[in-house]
Amino acid sequence: MTDQRTPLVEMKNISISFxxxxxxxxxxVDLYPGEVVxxxxxxxxxxxxxxxxxxxxxxxxxxxxxINGEPADIHNPRDxxxxxxxxxYQTLAVADNVDAAxxxxxxxxxxxxxxxxxxxxxxxxxxxxxGRLNPNFQRFKEPVKALSGGQRQSVAIARAxxxxxxxxxxxEPTAALGPQETAQVGxxxxxxxxxxxxxxxxSHDIHDVFDLADRVSVMKNGQVVGHARTEDVTxxxxxxxxxxxxxxxxxxxxxxAMQMA
Amino acid sequence: xxxxxxxxxxxRARSAAENxxxxxxxxxxxxxxxxxxxxxxLIIWIxxxxxxxxxxxxPRNLWNLSVQTASVAVxxxxxxxxxxTRNIDLSVGSILGFVGMIMGVLQAELLPQVxxxxxxxxxxITLLAGLSLGAAIGALHGMIxxxxxxxxxxxxxxxxxxxxxxxxxxxxxxxxxxxxxTFRLMGGGTEGSIGATASWIVGFxxxxxxxxxxxxxxxxxxxxxxxxxxxxxxxxLSGIGCALVLGAVAIVNSYPWPANIxxxxxxxxxxxxxxxxxxIAHGIAIPVLIAIVIGIVMTFIATRLRFGRYVFAxxxxxxxAELAGIKTRWVTVRIFALMGMLCAVAAAISTARLNAATxxxxxxxxxxxxxxxxxxxxxxxxxxxxxxxxxxxxxxxxSLQSGMVLLGIDSPLQRIVVGVVLVTAVWLDTVYRARAx
Numbered sequence: 001m002t003d004q005r006t007p008l009v010e011m012k013n014i015s016i017s018f019x020x021x022x023x024x025x026x027x028x029v030d031l032y033p034g035e036v037v038x039x040x041x042x043x044x045x046x047x048x049x050x051x052x053x054x055x056x057x058x059x060x061x062x063x064x065x066x067i068n069g070e071p072a073d074i075h076n077p078r079d080x081x082x083x084x085x086x087x088x089y090q091t092l093a094v095a096d097n098v099d100a101a102x103x104x105x106x107x108x109x110x111x112x113x114x115x116x117x118x119x120x121x122x123x124x125x126x127x128x129x130x131g132r133l134n135p136n137f138q139r140f141k142e143p144v145k146a147l148s149g150g151q152r153q154s155v156a157i158a159r160a161x162x163x164x165x166x167x168x169x170x171x172e173p174t175a176a177l178g179p180q181e182t183a184q185v186g187x188x189x190x191x192x193x194x195x196x197x198x199x200x201x202x203s204h205d206i207h208d209v210f211d212l213a214d215r216v217s218v219m220k221n222g223q224v225v226g227h228a229r230t231e232d233v234t235x236x237x238x239x240x241x242x243x244x245x246x247x248x249x250x251x252x253x254x255x256x257a258m259q260m261a
Numbered sequence: 262x263x264x265x266x267x268x269x270x271x272x273r274a275r276s277a278a279e280n281x282x283x284x285x286x287x288x289x290x291x292x293x294x295x296x297x298x299x300x301x302x303l304i305i306w307i308x309x310x311x312x313x314x315x316x317x318x319x320p321r322n323l324w325n326l327s328v329q330t331a332s333v334a335v336x337x338x339x340x341x342x343x344x345x346t347r348n349i350d351l352s353v354g355s356i357l358g359f360v361g362m363i364m365g366v367l368q369a370e371l372l373p374q375v376x377x378x379x380x381x382x383x384x385x386i387t388l389l390a391g392l393s394l395g396a397a398i399g400a401l402h403g404m405i406x407x408x409x410x411x412x413x414x415x416x417x418x419x420x421x422x423x424x425x426x427x428x429x430x431x432x433x434x435x436x437x438x439x440x441x442x443t444f445r446l447m448g449g450g451t452e453g454s455i456g457a458t459a460s461w462i463v464g465f466x467x468x469x470x471x472x473x474x475x476x477x478x479x480x481x482x483x484x485x486x487x488x489x490x491x492x493x494x495x496x497x498l499s500g501i502g503c504a505l506v507l508g509a510v511a512i513v514n515s516y517p518w519p520a521n522i523x524x525x526x527x528x529x530x531x532x533x534x535x536x537x538x539x540x541i542a543h544g545i546a547i548p549v550l551i552a553i554v555i556g557i558v559m560t561f562i563a564t565r566l567r568f569g570r571y572v573f574a575x576x577x578x579x580x581x582a583e584l585a586g587i588k589t590r591w592v593t594v595r596i597f598a599l600m601g602m603l604c605a606v607a608a609a610i611s612t613a614r615l616n617a618a619t620x621x622x623x624x625x626x627x628x629x630x631x632x633x634x635x636x637x638x639x640x641x642x643x644x645x646x647x648x649x650x651x652x653x654x655x656x657x658x659x660s661l662q663s664g665m666v667l668l669g670i671d672s673p674l675q676r677i678v679v680g681v682v683l684v685t686a687v688w689l690d691t692v693y694r695a696r697a698x
Contacts, residue, residue, distance in 0.1 A: 055584075057584055076586070077583070077584050077585065077586045078586040081586055087584070089584065091580070092581075093578065093580060093581035093584045093585070094578065094581055095573070095574040095575075095577035095578045095581050095582060095585075095644075096577045096578055096644065097573060097574075097576065097577035097578075097644035097645060098570070098573055098574055098577060102570060102574070106570075106574055106581070106582070106585040106587070107582075107585035107586040107587050108586070109567050109570060111567065115566070116561075116565040116566060117564075117565055117566065117567060117570060120481045120482065120484065120485050120487070121485075123485070123487065124485040124487075143577075
């Protein structure tokens with residue numbers, strides 16, 4: 001159904017190796033506007049590495065990235081942000097010793113006409129965005145390390161959506177969260193999806209993401225096992241893809257699919 | 262709406278449960294750690310005053326203390342940024358020595374050949390050359406650290422040896438003297454002070470600035486409807502700030518010129534020598550004024566500019582800073598270049614004060630500078646530290662030293678005491694931080 005449109009992101013035949021180990025080997029994934037694609041696989045399957053190439057943290061050895069059908073030059077996180085790619089890292093990647101507003105605007109600070117930091121304006125905007133995500137959040141003056149896991153997570157998410165991302169990458173977004181906060185993140189994902197943002201959800205736990213995702217792409221040992229629409233497959237079939245690399249009939253096999261005898 | 266009332270109610274309930282002391286600190290937002298340091302310093306001062314039978318807390322000694330602190334205090338402001346980013350700079354004493362020697366040769370031997378002796382432009386040419394040289398040396402260190410990935414400890418340990426050696430080569434170990442007359446003003450002394458009237462003017466301007474900044478901060482927070490300090494707390498802070506400034510000015514203004522210098526001055530200006538001697542106040546010493554201005558500029562850089570924000574973010578989480586798109590390597594280069602420039606300022610102050618550039622200038626200063634920053638609350642783990650704290654740390658270190666000199670304690674024992682105090686201070690700080698969590 002989506003095949004007629006230009007994909008928002010197309011990563012084609014991406015490879016990267018670290019010291020002889022092929023962390024990602026000839027992997028291709030794509031993402032359409034307003035779509036949630038879950039990238040699944042065991043720890044060490046290469047999902048985070050693949051996605052870090054898109055967010056500019058790693059440089060690919062081979063392959064091509066197309067944004068809106070046009071080749072994109074992504075060499076560092078700044079480049080990625082220029083293309084509207086925002087990432088919420090598994091490690092959250094927040095600076096612990098500064099407050100929420102400073103983290104939200106890290107690298108893109110608002111400044112007064114005199115070139116100084118406009119802390120008050122940043123705090124005002126931070127209060128607005130955080131109010132939307134986590135209405136109970138009040139600790140704007142404290143360094144982020146004083147916050148709970150869920151609050152830190154809200155800071156990381158707020159930072160990603162603050163700058164009108166078109167492509168959002170969420171690496172294990174609910175790993176540190178309780179049930180209520182997880183539900184909140186789910187709501188947020190649905191809302192962002194309605195706004196036409198494309199989202200890559202990365203997880204090693206299928207239960208976290210199956211209900212949120214439109215499609216799944218499964219990786220194993222650095223290769224893509226296959227892609228499937230969630231409506232076409234069951235959780236068990238996807239588990240089979242993750243664990244054994246066995247591709248169900250309605251899914252599209254990738255280079256990492258188990259070879260049928 | 263219900264939400265805000267709830268919070269307000271909650272806050273009120275919470276503050277009612279607190280004792281008045283806690284409520285006071287919450288309202289005024291005073292840094293209790295900094296206050297602890299001020300307290301420790303007062304104890305040291307009063308202790309020395311008691312032991313020396315009232316010699317320590319005299320305008321004369323406090324004025325000298327302020328001049329002696331200036332050079333290390335200037336470097337400590339830069340060391341804060343270095344340590345906050347989890348680096349260290351062991352070369353500051355040697356950079357001071359090398360830049361000081363170059364500035365000495367420039368003003369005492371090279372420039373007079375071109376411009377003639379005591380040319381009015383000599384000091385500024387010398388100072389600018391020194392600042393550029395310091396920045397270049399610092400930038401070189403920074404580039405090796407950032408782009409060649411050599412740990413800062415090693416790079417600056419190498420720098421410590423290299424620049425000390427280079428200092429010797431400039432004049433083959435010969436001491437260069439005297440310095441240019443205008444340049445010498447940067448070192449303090451009777452002439453290098455701004456006098457009573459100018460000191461009062463500086464003091465009143467500082468008071469105006471304090472009040473203006475408090476009013477401005479309040480206005481800003483009001484504009485966005487953020488919580489504000491209670492009005493009494495604002496008055497209290499303004500009052501304390503102004504009282505401290507004016508008190509300090511009063512002290513330096515009650516230290517008169519020595520009688521013989523005053524007499525010469527009176528003769529030269531045709532003033533009749535009065536019966537009880539002529540009272541001409543020193544006022545604020547120029548090196549102290551330089552240090553204070555640098556402290557303000559560095560605080561501004563650290564807290565109000567993007568560069569400062571990046572410095573702290575890198576210290577808190579280097580990986581996160583890199584992923585946020587900060588050019589962390591260039592920030593490192595700029596930090597070390599800034600540190601080099603501050604070494605040049607310190608070199609100007611100390612060569613001017615000594616009226617000579619020597620081979621050994623600034624030896625061990627790296628350790629005093631690091632100690633000042635660390636005593637002042639800069640965490641070696643990175644991410645934490647304040648400029649004001651480091652300058653206060655420098656003052657504490659210098660108070661200890663000059664207090665012991667005043668008591669006639671031998672210099673080996675002085676070192677032992679300073680060493681023990683350093684370790685104890687950091688231990689106490691660790692305990693404080695652990696409890697604050």
